[in-house]
Amino acid sequence: MDRGEHKHSSRVPKGKKPKRNRMSAASDPRLYHAHVARNREPILAVLKRVLPSAGLVVEVASGSGEHAVFFAKGLPALSWQPTDPDAGALASIAAHRAAAQAPNLLAPVRLDATAERWPVERADAVVCNNMIHITPWAVSEGLIAGARRILPAGGVLYLYGPYRIDGRHTAPSNQDFDTWLRAQNAAWGIRDLADVTDLAARHGFAPAETVLMPANNLSVIFRRT
Secondary structure, X not given: OOOXXXXXXXXXXXXXXXXXXXXXXXXXXOEEOHHHHHHHHHHHHHHHHHOOXXXXXXXXXXXXXXXXXXXXXXXXXXXXXXXXXXXXXXXXXXXXXXXXXXXXXXXXXXXXXXXOOOOOOOOOEEEEEOOHHHOOHHHHHHHHHHHHHHOOOOOEEEEEEOOEEOOEEOOXXXXXHHHHHHHHOOOOOOOEHHHHHHHHHHOOXXXXXXXXXXXXXXXXXXXXX
């Protein structure tokens, strides 16, 4: 896991604030994360394989919006709905969207994963990148419960990020990263894949596939039963 790989703008750890465009934040609110350029193509390759050929994808915790633009352009038959709970992130997403002019990229909406009701009531897939390890466990619970509410049988829940396997980190760098995360916030940390899988199962999701990704990350795909 690359320590710089944090996308969820309202959860950026100390010392890891995303870069802004050279223009002033007032005139251009777009945020930029260096890790997006490194992971977007491997993620898109998996998404092209596992997402439905058409329909609506809800991206939870879209952060800067860079992923949303790239994925929407790479998946033109899908409508891509970016979301975030943070006002600064929403402004960044909207600005990236305006610059991209991708017709299938929808206007961002505020979404708190822990809310009992989401602003989107039906979708064909839910995508969430780099959020679970930099939020409290209650946010993961809300994410999967919300995905259960809005997805049909067979709907895809795609999660990307670092995970422990059977209690063990997949690389020394991930262990260091986990220690650092927990020092920032005791409620954060790299989750064990078994715990996430058990949580998903309690909400009616079955594991479909786990894909090894660059920088000691995983793509974890569930389908609603």
